[in-house]
Amino acid sequence: MIRLALHGGAGDLAVDQTDTTEQRAALRRIAEAGRAMLQAGASAVDAVEQVVALLEECPLFNAGVGAVLNRDGQPELDAAIMSGMDRACGAVTGIMRAKSPVRLARAVMERSPHVMFMGTGAEALNRELGLEEVTPDYFVTEARFHQLKRAHELGLIGLDHDDALKSGAETDSAAFGTVGAVARDAHGHLAAATSTGGLTNKHPGRIGDTPIIGAGTFADDRSAAVSCTGTGESFIRSGFGFEIHARMSYCGWTLERACCEGLEEVRRLGGRGGSIAIDHEGYLDLSFNSAAMFRAWVAADGIVRVAVGENDVD
Numbered sequence: 494m495i496r497l498a499l500h501g502g503a504g505d506l507a508v509d510q511t512d513t514t515e516q517r518a519a520l521r522r523i524a525e526a527g528r529a530m531l532q533a534g535a536s537a538v539d540a541v542e543q544v545v546a547l548l549e550e551c552p553l554f555n556a557g558v559g560a561v562l563n564r565d566g567q568p569e570l571d572a573a574i575m576s577g578m579d580r581a582c583g584a585v586t587g588i589m590r591a592k593s594p595v596r597l598a599r600a601v602m603e604r605s606p607h608v609m610f611m612g613t614g615a616e617a618l619n620r621e622l623g624l625e626e627v628t629p630d631y632f633v634t635e636a637r638f639h640q641l642k643r644a645h646e647l648g649l650i651g652l653d654h655d656d657a658l659k660s661g662a663e664t665d666s667a668a669f670g671t672v673g674a675v676a677r678d679a680h681g682h683l684a685a686a687t688s689t690g691g692l693t694n695k696h697p698g699r700i701g702d703t704p705i706i707g708a709g710t711f712a713d714d715r716s717a718a719v720s721c722t723g724t725g726e727s728f729i730r731s732g733f734g735f736e737i738h739a740r741m742s743y744c745g746w747t748l749e750r751a752c753c754e755g756l757e758e759v760r761r762l763g764g765r766g767g768s769i770a771i772d773h774e775g776y777l778d779l780s781f782n783s784a785a786m787f788r789a790w791v792a793a794d795g796i797v798r799v800a801v802g803e804n805d806v807d
């Protein structure tokens with residue numbers, strides 16, 4: 494049985510007062526594309542890479558085009574991908590010139606002898622491997638300038654979906670977040686991928702949980718595939734992704750219990766956010782401790798469902 498889940502970020506958004514029609518439509522369209530790939534026999538790694546690359550191209554989310562800006566007004570993008578079959582993985586940080594951070598992360602995984610590359614080295618590899626290059630302005634949207642200005646005024650470093658960072662009606666419809674996907678393919682293999690611009694107004698050079706294997710991104714066929722969104726520092730400190738694997742493997746916990754306890758630990762460490770996770774049997778867990786997490790998934794009946802708040806499933 495194939496399964497897929499994707500997220501478009503978490504935050505403290507007033508769900509009832511925000512129009513999320515566009516984000517919901519984008520999540521549905523991209524989930525349907527991923528489902529079609531898996532139904533046609535694509536591997537879990539291919540599916541999560543493609544789903545995340547499509548989310549990066551969509552300006553409604555905090556990854557690729559439309560990513561949030563750092564304190565100096567620059568995009569600095571992070572991404573990672575992991576295969577549950579063999580724990581192969583690749584990660585990149587501080588990207589400004591590689592068109593698709595997640596495709597570069599996959600190239601790191603499969604076409605380099607290493608696991609993680611930063612900024613300039615990552616971009617040199619992108620060029621060497623013939624992947625698409627862009628200039629930093631490719632990623633920058635007007636809405637992000639307003640959001641950064643607002644963050645400067647408020648002195649905040651924040652999650653993208655936090656209401657406090659919205660700068661007015663014209664940007665409300667463009668409330669967006671980090672993106673990620675987890676999948677189980679027809680052979681029972683799992684994979685996870687995550688891509689982000691990080692936190693609005695972050696210090697230049699700051700790296701969050703997204704590209705840290707075992708924190709924001711993790712996959713192992715024996716347990717689960719996990720992609721996180723939220724306060725990256727707390728997800729790193731809790732070792733979130735690996736903790737889910739460890740609780741399931743060593744303690745025999747269910748995915749649901751492991752994710753619930755994992756998020757409780759994130760909360761204890763002062764963080765907010767959520768995770769999408771899938772276990773080796775295809776069971777999904779989409780938990781969050783913020784007001785909202787943009788998410789879509791292929792349910793057991795094969796239908797794509799979309800939700801933002803606690804109980805607003807379409």
Ligand code: ASP
Pocket residue numbers: 502503555652653670671689690691692700701702703709721722723724725726766
């Ligand atoms: N987890 C991301 C980071 O800390 C941010 C997010 O999920 O919105 O970089």
